């Protein structure tokens with residue numbers, strides 16, 4: 198009788214352990230995929246906590262500009278394209294961000310929008326983008342959008 202109880206307890210413990218292990222594995226792999234999607238901007242010029250007022254990456258050239266553009270393109274396509282359109286080309290759900298031409302006034306509007314999102318009558322139509330993306334990533338997005346505007350790329354040129 199005691200043997201039976203012990204065996205039962207042991208089986209129960211083992212089952213618990215297994216469940217814990219599975220939960221850990223699934224949490225870990227979820228964390229893993231979330232990391233894979235985040236944008237690593239550590240190689241770009243760092244901007245600090247305080248938001249700058251003008252696009253600090255606009256005048257970069259050479260390799261650093263290429264890095265900003267490729268980071269900006271993937272940050273855009275992962276975080277903005279679902280509403281603002283693939284490749285920066287709006288399909289009408291949200292404004293076409295290529296229209297926001299390079300100027301310090303538009304930089305301020307851009308910075309305001311990505312930090313505050315948009316809410317109408319309690320309905321969030323655009324979340325605050327600073328929850329997922331750093332200032333460096335968001336200015337890379339802006340720099341990339343400006344480059345799409347001048348080159349007039351189509352989504353098919355990018356994918």
Ligand code: HEC
Nearest residue numbers: 276277280290291292306307310311315322323324326338
């Ligand atoms: C869930 C949908 C959604 C996502 C995701 C989203 N936006 Fe928006 N965004 C909107 C909508 C809708 C508007 C228009 C809001 C309004 O003015 O009523 C907007 C407006 C803007 C504006 C102002 C444009 C203008 O011409 O006035 C900027 C800038 C902007 N978004 C940037 C971004 C960036 C950058 C990202 C990604 C990092 C992003 N948004 C992600 C929905 C979204």
